Amino acid sequence: MSSAEAQAAVREDLRRGHRSGRLAHAWIVEGDPHREGGDLARWMARLVLCAREDGPCGVCRDCRTVESWTHPDLHRVVPEGKSRQITVEAMRVTAKELYLTSFSGGWKALAVLEADRMGIQACNAFLKTLEEPPPRTLILLVAADPSQMIATIRSRCQTARAGRPPLPDGPWREVVLEVAREGAPASVLDALRASHRLAAVLDEAQKTAVREIKAETADEDLEDDEINARAATRMVAVREALLETLLAWQRDVLVLASGGPAELLGFPDQAETLSAQAARLGRDGAIRAVNAVETMATAFRRNLKQPGAFEAGFLSLIAT
Numbered sequence: 001m002s003s004a005e006a007q008a009a010v011r012e013d014l015r016r017g018h019r020s021g022r023l024a025h026a027w028i029v030e031g032d033p034h035r036e037g038g039d040l041a042r043w044m045a046r047l048v049l050c051a052r053e054d055g056p057c058g059v060c061r062d063c064r065t066v067e068s069w070t071h072p073d074l075h076r077v078v079p080e081g082k083s084r085q086i087t088v089e090a091m092r093v094t095a096k097e098l099y100l101t102s103f104s105g106g107w108k109a110l111a112v113l114e115a116d117r118m119g120i121q122a123c124n125a126f127l128k129t130l131e132e133p134p135p136r137t138l139i140l141l142v143a144a145d146p147s148q149m150i151a152t153i154r155s156r157c158q159t160a161r162a163g164r165p166p167l168p169d170g171p172w173r174e175v176v177l178e179v180a181r182e183g184a185p186a187s188v189l190d191a192l193r194a195s196h197r198l199a200a201v202l203d204e205a206q207k208t209a210v211r212e213i214k215a216e217t218a219d220e221d222l223e224d225d226e227i228n229a230r231a232a233t234r235m236v237a238v239r240e241a242l243l244e245t246l247l248a249w250q251r252d253v254l255v256l257a258s259g260g261p262a263e264l265l266g267f268p269d270q271a272e273t274l275s276a277q278a279a280r281l282g283r284d285g286a287i288r289a290v291n292a293v294e295t296m297a298t299a300f301r302r303n304l305k306q307p308g309a310f311e312a313g314f315l316s317l318i319a320t
């Protein structure tokens, strides 16, 4: 299933849920709030606010004002101030607003963008609303990485995944494959070199994202902090793709090292290089390599800085 098809299926499920009156009232929308996550959140808001019964139509006044975040029954909360936190005060005010009658007399929606920037106090201020929401209210917590949200919030929400953001073409895929083709590092120096090459790719991705966001939001006059935070979200998408590519490679090595058939390979055109690496590592070594990539991913999730996280992984791979 392509990601566009997957996204169409997600939306069809939501549409069916709404038509049958079984749409959950609280959702975590997983995706970049300023790209695909924000798009899905607005689509969900249109689902309940669209003037047409078989909506969202995308063309009525309700749909159009949701698109520009100006619909009177669509509330939006975003991080504020230098610390870029969602404040307790903002969540309290919003909770009160949600209990008021909507302008149209129908549905209301709330979108919290960068919901992972709600501190404990803001979360606590909002828990009661999540538990006893006003009728006909759709709550959308949009976050690129919902795992950063506290469990008491997450456990009260359904999750809607906004699918993959478009990845920048950039040099990242080529560099990852080059590093992968070199195989397990022979020395500490090799390990450091490999990890620095990947870290440099991510630095570059961050810089590219800053340039893109500046161009996209030229008329919004965003603060540098805001631009950097948005760029970091895009960079994380590249990082995840990079780690997935690396993991797919190591899985191929493991397939061959375990005597599996070439039909199972994700990189069939690299079969020769993969076979050589499989022969050198053996099955145990290939398992170690898969684990090393997973260790890198875990290290990143614990907020270890690159290149530290890459180094830990590559150092553990040095051929013994």
Ligand SMILES: [Zn+2]
Pocket: 050, 051, 052, 055, 056, 057, 058, 059, 060, 061, 062, 063, 064
């Ligand atoms: Zn509409």
